[in-house]
Amino acid sequence: MGINYLITGANRGIGLALTAEVLRNKEKVISLCRESSDSDELVSLQNANPSLVELCKADVTDEKDLINASKNIEHLDVLVCNAGIMGARGGMTDKDNDHNGISDVLMTNVAGPFFTIRAFLNKIKRSENPKIIIISSQMGSQKHSGGESYFYRASKAAINNIMITFSNELRRSEIPIVSVHPGWVRTEMGGSFATLSTQESARSLYKFIQKIDMTKSGHFYNYDGNKLDL
Numbered sequence: 001m002g003i004n005y006l007i008t009g010a011n012r013g014i015g016l017a018l019t020a021e022v023l024r025n026k027e028k029v030i031s032l033c034r035e036s037s038d039s040d041e042l043v044s045l046q047n048a049n050p051s052l053v054e055l056c057k058a059d060v061t062d063e064k065d066l067i068n069a070s071k072n073i074e075h076l077d078v079l080v081c082n083a084g085i086m087g088a089r090g091g092m093t094d095k096d097n098d099h100n101g102i103s104d105v106l107m108t109n110v111a112g113p114f115f116t117i118r119a120f121l122n123k124i125k126r127s128e129n130p131k132i133i134i135i136s137s138q139m140g141s142q143k144h145s146g147g148e149s150y151f152y153r154a155s156k157a158a159i160n161n162i163m164i165t166f167s168n169e170l171r172r173s174e175i176p177i178v179s180v181h182p183g184w185v186r187t188e189m190g191g192s193f194a195t196l197s198t199q200e201s202a203r204s205l206y207k208f209i210q211k212i213d214m215t216k217s218g219h220f221y222n223y224d225g226n227k228l229d230l
């Protein structure tokens, strides 16, 4: 049986490029998005590789949605929790730092990966070589000094912390879990001045994913595989 990936937020940005990279390596991918049909690129990838791509619709903030999606999946080896949002970037007075804005960032970036992992865990437990990757950000590191994105930074620090708690609980099942900074990438979130293309980020992430094992579990890495400070 080939290796099966599941990538959340696969309709654009880093998730779409990682989907293309998995396909370039002739492996199977389940592309999970809120609205896959909105993405011409993802639909063309599926049309070109009908036996390798499965589209799966779910919102990562809705655990019932994720559980329903998981019912159609037999087998999973690599789970990549990539979906994320930025929220307010404008410092403490940014008007989007209100109840709804803060809830959206925390529900998507913290609860989202948590719900996704819980929903698909039974499938990944069937794998002989399971791996879970959370796409985090160096902005979540306590050592990172820049940025005025209060709740984005807090959400990535929180998901790194949750990754460690998962790693403790999943150690006995021998499922490695890591969080990874994908680089500063030219996407809707990263903006046009970012240093990496989505393809460059995805190629490095894919290479690093191949090297993940239990010795790496519970740590935070750069896209090139170097360890980062939490």
Ligand SMILES: NC(=O)c1ccc[n+]([C@@H]2O[C@H](COP(=O)([O-])OP(=O)(O)OC[C@H]3O[C@@H](n4cnc5c(N)ncnc54)[C@H](OP(=O)(O)O)[C@@H]3O)[C@@H](O)[C@H]2O)c1
Pocket: 008, 009, 010, 011, 012, 013, 014, 015, 033, 034, 035, 058, 059, 060, 061, 082, 083, 084, 085, 108, 112, 135, 136, 137, 138, 181, 182, 183, 184, 185, 186, 187, 188, 189, 190, 191, 194
């Ligand atoms: N770009 C960078 O420089 C950079 C740097 C560090 C970390 N990251 C992290 O990398 C990941 C991907 O970012 P990106 O740059 O590719 O951003 P992006 O281009 O804005 O794409 C974000 C993706 O997440 C999906 N998403 C958001 N909320 C969702 C939800 N509730 N349910 C399902 N999917 C949802 C979006 O789907 P819709 O189209 O439906 O909104 C989209 O597919 C994020 O976790 C981000 O924090 C990015």
